[in-house]
Amino acid sequence: MLAQTKGLSPREFRDRFCEPGGMRLRFDGAPGWSDQPACSQYVPNFGCSVHKGRPLACRLYPLGRQQQRGEHHYIYQGEDFPCMDGCPEVMSLPQLTVAEYIIGQEVKSFEIAQESYLELMQNLADAAFVLFLESGLAASGDRTTLHVWRTMGKEDPDELATRLGPQWIDRLTLPELSEHLSDPIPFCRKHSDQLFFQAQESFGSLKNLPEYGAASCTMMGLALHLGRGLGANPATLVEHWIKTAKKEQDALG
Numbered sequence: 001m002l003a004q005t006k007g008l009s010p011r012e013f014r015d016r017f018c019e020p021g022g023m024r025l026r027f028d029g030a031p032g033w034s035d036q037p038a039c040s041q042y043v044p045n046f047g048c049s050v051h052k053g054r055p056l057a058c059r060l061y062p063l064g065r066q067q068q069r070g071e072h073h074y075i076y077q078g079e080d081f082p083c084m085d086g087c088p089e090v091m092s093l094p095q096l097t098v099a100e101y102i103i104g105q106e107v108k109s110f111e112i113a114q115e116s117y118l119e120l121m122q123n124l125a126d127a128a129f130v131l132f133l134e135s136g137l138a139a140s141g142d143r144t145t146l147h148v149w150r151t152m153g154k155e156d157p158d159e160l161a162t163r164l165g166p167q168w169i170d171r172l173t174l175p176e177l178s179e180h181l182s183d184p185i186p187f188c189r190k191h192s193d194q195l196f197f198q199a200q201e202s203f204g205s206l207k208n209l210p211e212y213g214a215a216s217c218t219m220m221g222l223a224l225h226l227g228r229g230l231g232a233n234p235a236t237l238v239e240h241w242i243k244t245a246k247k248e249q250d251a252l253g
Helices: 002-006 010-017 056-060 088-092 098-104 108-133 144-154 157-164 166-173 184-203 209-229 234-252
Strands: 064-068 071-075
Touching: 002 010, 056 064, 056 108, 064 108, 108 144, 108 184, 108 209, 108 234, 144 209, 144 234, 157 166, 157 209, 166 184, 166 209, 184 209, 209 234
Parallel strands: none
Antiparallel strands: 064 071
16 A cells, blocks of 8 residues: 555565565654654655555554454553654644544554454464474474574564565565455455465475474564564564474474
8 A cells, every 4th residue: 555655566665665574664764853763755844655555553653552362452651642742733633532533544444454464474373383393393302493483583674584585575575466455354365375375385395304394484484574564573472482382392292
């Protein structure tokens, strides 16, 4: 949606305006409030150049969205809103309830997209588990695979993107599904199909345990890279998944 609003192809937008790996916008604009660099889409004396296609994080700001046990809540951490000192003019804007604000920001389809991609993130991690646990790799006493998982969780986005390679990064960040842009559920479903078709092609004829380990790390790396783009902390995510995998490994051994 950002690329469409900007009048660019998704690849052009990603390569020009996103951090390495394509999951986050660059903040390399002119210094603004508190002398912090502005988002790459901010134009001085104009504002956001992609406001119509802005992502969920921008629509919710300064609120956050927390999902637990199938329920989600809108949250704010802190005592004072950050814009009070820097933008006192906001005090003259109409006062809204959270519900009114959410409706006005038109977040519904974006929240559906986020939930769909959270499910895809978990499915990618599950594939990493299957490759580790059901291949004989875990039963062999392998410790290398989980070590690599942990390393990937701590890597910078550009390091992880380099590890995964341009083909996988393109699959993850540039799905060619513009015909489904208006409906996030089929968009995400077809994107998922693309990723798992590529996985089947790449890992359908593995021959030995090191190859299963490498494949498991690739799928886990994709899950962690996607998780970062969804607002999760990769290091925290991977520790949870490692704990689960070790429990299963101990049961096998």
